[in-house]
Amino acid sequence: MRDRVVEILLLASGLVAVFTTLAIVGVLLFESGGFFEHVTLKEFFTDTMWTPLFADAHYGIMPLVAGTLTTTVVALVVAVPLGTTIAIYLSEFAPHNVRETVKPILELLGAVPTVVYGYFALTMVTPLLQYFMPELPGFNMLSAGLVIGLMIVPYISSVSEDAMRAVPRYMREGSYAMGATRLQTALRVVVPGAFSGLAAAFILGISRAVGETMVVAIAAGMQPNLTFDPREPAATITAYIVQVSLGDLAHGSIGYQSIFAAGLVLMAITLMFNVIGFGLTRKFREAY
Amino acid sequence: MQRTTEAPSAVRATRPAEETALSKESPANAKSTSGAPRISIAVDDTRQVRTLNVKAAVDNVNFYYGEHRALKNLTIPIADRQVTALIGPSGCGKSTFLRCFNRMHDLQPGTRYEGSITLHPDNLNLIGPGVDPIEVRMRIGMVFQKPNPFPKSIFENVAYGLRLRGLRNRATLAEEVEKALRGAALWDEAKDRLQDSALALSGGQMQRLCIARALATKPEILLFDEPTSALDPIATAKIEELISTLRDQVTVLIVTHNMQQAARVSDYTAFMYIGELIEFDEAAKIFTNPSKKATEDYITGRYG
Numbered sequence: 086m087r088d089r090v091v092e093i094l095l096l097a098s099g100l101v102a103v104f105t106t107l108a109i110v111g112v113l114l115f116e117s118g119g120f121f122e123h124v125t126l127k128e129f130f131t132d133t134m135w136t137p138l139f140a141d142a143h144y145g146i147m148p149l150v151a152g153t154l155t156t157t158v159v160a161l162v163v164a165v166p167l168g169t170t171i172a173i174y175l176s177e178f179a180p181h182n183v184r185e186t187v188k189p190i191l192e193l194l195g196a197v198p199t200v201v202y203g204y205f206a207l208t209m210v211t212p213l214l215q216y217f218m219p220e221l222p223g224f225n226m227l228s229a230g231l232v233i234g235l236m237i238v239p240y241i242s243s244v245s246e247d248a249m250r251a252v253p254r255y256m257r258e259g260s261y262a263m264g265a266t267r268l269q270t271a272l273r274v275v276v277p278g279a280f281s282g283l284a285a286a287f288i289l290g291i292s293r294a295v296g297e298t299m300v301v302a303i304a305a306g307m308q309p310n311l312t313f314d315p316r317e318p319a320a321t322i323t324a325y326i327v328q329v330s331l332g333d334l335a336h337g338s339i340g341y342q343s344i345f346a347a348g349l350v351l352m353a354i355t356l357m358f359n360v361i362g363f364g365l366t367r368k369f370r371e372a373y
Numbered sequence: 374m375q376r377t378t379e380a381p382s383a384v385r386a387t388r389p390a391e392e393t394a395l396s397k398e399s400p401a402n403a404k405s406t407s408g409a410p411r412i413s414i415a416v417d418d419t420r421q422v423r424t425l426n427v428k429a430a431v432d433n434v435n436f437y438y439g440e441h442r443a444l445k446n447l448t449i450p451i452a453d454r455q456v457t458a459l460i461g462p463s464g465c466g467k468s469t470f471l472r473c474f475n476r477m478h479d480l481q482p483g484t485r486y487e488g489s490i491t492l493h494p495d496n497l498n499l500i501g502p503g504v505d506p507i508e509v510r511m512r513i514g515m516v517f518q519k520p521n522p523f524p525k526s527i528f529e530n531v532a533y534g535l536r537l538r539g540l541r542n543r544a545t546l547a548e549e550v551e552k553a554l555r556g557a558a559l560w561d562e563a564k565d566r567l568q569d570s571a572l573a574l575s576g577g578q579m580q581r582l583c584i585a586r587a588l589a590t591k592p593e594i595l596l597f598d599e600p601t602s603a604l605d606p607i608a609t610a611k612i613e614e615l616i617s618t619l620r621d622q623v624t625v626l627i628v629t630h631n632m633q634q635a636a637r638v639s640d641y642t643a644f645m646y647i648g649e650l651i652e653f654d655e656a657a658k659i660f661t662n663p664s665k666k667a668t669e670d671y672i673t674g675r676y677g
Binding site: 180253255256257258259260261262263264265266269273274277278 | 475477480482507510511514515517519521522523524525533534537538583586587590
C-alpha cells in the first residue's frame with residue numbers, strides 16, 4: 086500500500102516535467118497560430134529582413150536564425166576543443182588531488198550569472214579583440230560567441246569527464262599492456278569508448294549556446310542582420326524575444342505574437358541538434 | 374598435443390624428447406651439463422641457469438604498495454619458450470608478481486620495485502628505475518583475467534598494437550592480423566566477420582582475440598593472468614590447448630588458480646605464499662613429489 090503511494094507520487098513528479106513541456110509547446114503553437122494568420126510561411130522563411138516593430142514591417146526569421154547559428158558556431162569552436170581537452174586531462178592525466186581541486190572550480194564557472202558574462206564580453210573581450218582588429222564594431226557576434234564558448238566549457242568538460250571515467254579500467258589496462266602511451270590510450274580507446282557521453286556533452290553545450298540570451302543581448306547588438314560574418318553585430322532569436330518581452334507591446338498584437346513564432350523556431354533548432362546528436366551517437370559509438 | 378585431458382602424473386610423458394630438443398637449440402650450453410637440465414630455487418649456480426636458456430632472470434625482487442611489502446625476495450629463472458606457471462592461494466602475490474614483468478604497477482602511484490628482472494639476450498632490467506615502461510610493454514604481452522577486447526572491430530583489435538608501432542600499410546596489416554588470428558586459433562571463426570564488433574564474440578572467442586592481439590606484436594614473453602577464470606570448461610580447454618602450442622614461439626608465464634590447469638599446461642611451476650616463493654621446480658616434480666610440506670598441502674587441497 087505504501088509502495089503504491091510512493092509510486093504514484095514519483096509518477097506525478099515525472100509527469101510535471103512532461104506536462105510542462107507539452108504546455109510550452111501548446112502555447113507556442115497556439116500563439117504563433119495567430120502570427121501565421123498575418124504572415125505566410127513563405128514570407129517567414131524567405132524574407133531577408135526582420136522588422137516587426139517598424140512601420141515597414143518585415144517578418145523574415147532568417148536574420149535571427151543566422152545570428153543564432155553564427156554565435157553558436159563561434160561558441161562551439163571554442164568550447165568543444167577546450168572542453169574535451171580539459172576532460173581528457175582531468176580523466177586520464179591529472180593526479181587525484183589536482184582533479185578534485187580543478188573540477189569544482191570549473192563547475193563554479195557554470196554558476197556565474199550569464200549577465201556577468203555579457204558585461205565581460207562587452208567591456209573586456211570586445212576591447213581586447215579591437216586591439217587586434219581595429220575596425221571591429223563595439224557590438225559583434227565574435228565577442229559574444231567567444232564568451233558563450235567559455236561559459237559552456239564547464240558543461241562540456243564535466244559531462245565528458247564523467248563519460249570517460251566510466252570507461253572501465255580493464256579497457257585502459259588492455260591498451261597500456263600493448264605498449265600504448267597515456268595519450269594514445271586516451272585518444273584510441275577512452276574517447277571512442279565514451280563517445281555517446283561525449284556526444285551528449287556536445288549536445289548539451291549546443292543547446293546552451295543556442296538558448297543563451299543575456300550575453301548576446303548585451304554584447305552582440307540588437308539589430309537583426311542577415312550575415313554569417315561573426316565580426317558584425319546581429320540579433321539572435323533569444324535576443325529578439327527578450328527585447329520584445331521588455332517592451333510595451335500590446336498583448337495579442339502581431340509584434341507580441343512574433344516572439345512565439347521565433348520561440349517555435351528556436352525550439353525546432355534545438356530539437357534538430359538533439360536528433361543529429363542521437364543519430365551520431367548510434368552510428369559511432371563504441372560501447373563496452 | 375593431447376594434454377588437456379591427461380592426469381598430472383602422465384603429463385611428463387613427452388618430457389625427455391623436449392629436453393633433447395632444448396639442448397640441441399643451444400649446443401654450447403648442452404656441453405656444460407651432461408645430465409638432464411634441472412632448475413632449483415638456488416640459482417646462484419649460474420651454470421644451471423644457462424642450461425635452461427633463461428629468457429628472464431628474476432633476482433631478489435621485492436615489491437611495495439606504499440609501505441606494504443607485497444613480494445619478498447623472489448628469485449626465479451623464467452625458461453625460454455617454456456610455460457612457467459605461478460600458483461598459490463588468493464592474495465599470495467602471484468598476480469602482483471606477474472604485473473611486474475610489464476610494469477603495470479607503474480600506472481598506480483605509490484608503488485616501488487626492488488631487485489631485477491633481467492630480460493635476455495640483451496640484459497635489460499625490466500624493473501630498472503631508468504627503464505621506460507612503454508619500452509618494456511612493447512616487448513612483453515599480456516592477457517587478462519576478464520577478456521577485454523576494445524569496443525572496435527575484430528580486425529582493429531588485432532591491429533591495435535601494430536598501429537601503435539607505426540605500421541600503416543594496409544596489406545601488411547591484413548597479413549599480420551591473419552597470422553595472429555591463426556596463431557590464436559581464431560582465424561576460421563573470425564575470417565568472415567573481421568569488420569564485426571569484437572564484442573559480438575563469445576567469451577572464449579574474446580579471450581582468444583586478446584591472445585591474438587598480444588601475439589600480433591610478437592612479444593618475447595606472454596603473460597597470462599588467470600586467463601580462463603571467466604570461461605566455461607570447453608572454452609577453457611581451447612585456451613589451454615592454445616597455450617601448449619604457443620610455447621614453441623613465445624615464453625609463457627601464467628598465473629592460475631586452477632592446479633589441474635597448471636599441471637596440464639606448465640613445464641615449470643612456482644608455488645607462492647604471502648609474497649614469498651615457497652618452491653620452484655619442474656611441473657612434474659611439483660605436482661607429484663613436492664619437496665616442501667606447504668606445497669604438498671596446497672596442491673592436495675588442504676588450503677587455498
